[in-house]
Amino acid sequence: MLRGSVPNGLWGEKADAPGEGLIPGRILGVRLVSPPVDHGTSTGFIDEKGLSFDPIAPDGNQPLSADEEAAGPVPERPGGVIGLIAGGIDSAGTRDQRAALAEALTQLGSGPGSLDHDLSEYAHAAGTAFTAEPMLVPAG
Structure with missing residues (x-):
């Protein structure tokens, strides 16, 4: 629980609040904190399926294949x-x-606002x- 002083003028509990018109010790809120994450030191068991890949459908030549001939204009430097x-x-x-x-x-x-010229x-x-x-x- 978070506690603190609140102004008497807003809460009006006491006609003659002490000090500067503040009522002390009132609940202001709650602080919720989660525990820190423990990542551990192991990834755990990874089976063969976890290391496999999803094939691209439909079957056939993929966009980049070492067996395919190059097509289109040749890049130059x-x-x-x-x-x-x-x-x-x-x-x-x-x-x-x-x-x-x-x-x-x-x-x-x-x-975009002012430009750097x-x-x-x-x-x-x-x-x-x-x-x-x-x-x-x-x-x-």
């Missing part, structure tokens, strides 16, 4: 893509398109965000 991304983030065209998008969202009642840090971060040049697939 032309190089210089990271530089194009970094150079385009803080360009005047990108800033203008971003401002137009924010204005359109504002007109629809979902505006200095995107140079994002441009710099793009140069360090990739571990390798991205692979591209020709549009078609």
Whole structure:
């Protein structure tokens, strides 16, 4: 039980409450606390079914199979893509398109608020965000 003082003006039990008009020792609430979780040190018994998988229906070739021939355009790594991304983030065209998008969202009642117009840090971060040049697939 949580106990504390309550204002006499709200509860009106005593015409001349002591001190600052507070009635002490009244029940204010209850604190419920659950015991800490005991995760233990073992996963317990896991049978063969627990380690199996659910097959994809209907039966047949799955979307990614080592036995299937590749289909579609072949991805290429032309190089210089990271530089194009970094150079385009803080360009005047990108800033203008971003401002137009924010204005359109504002007109629809979902505006993002004020925009940070200095995107140079994002441009710099793009140069360090990739571990390798991205692979591209020709549009078609």
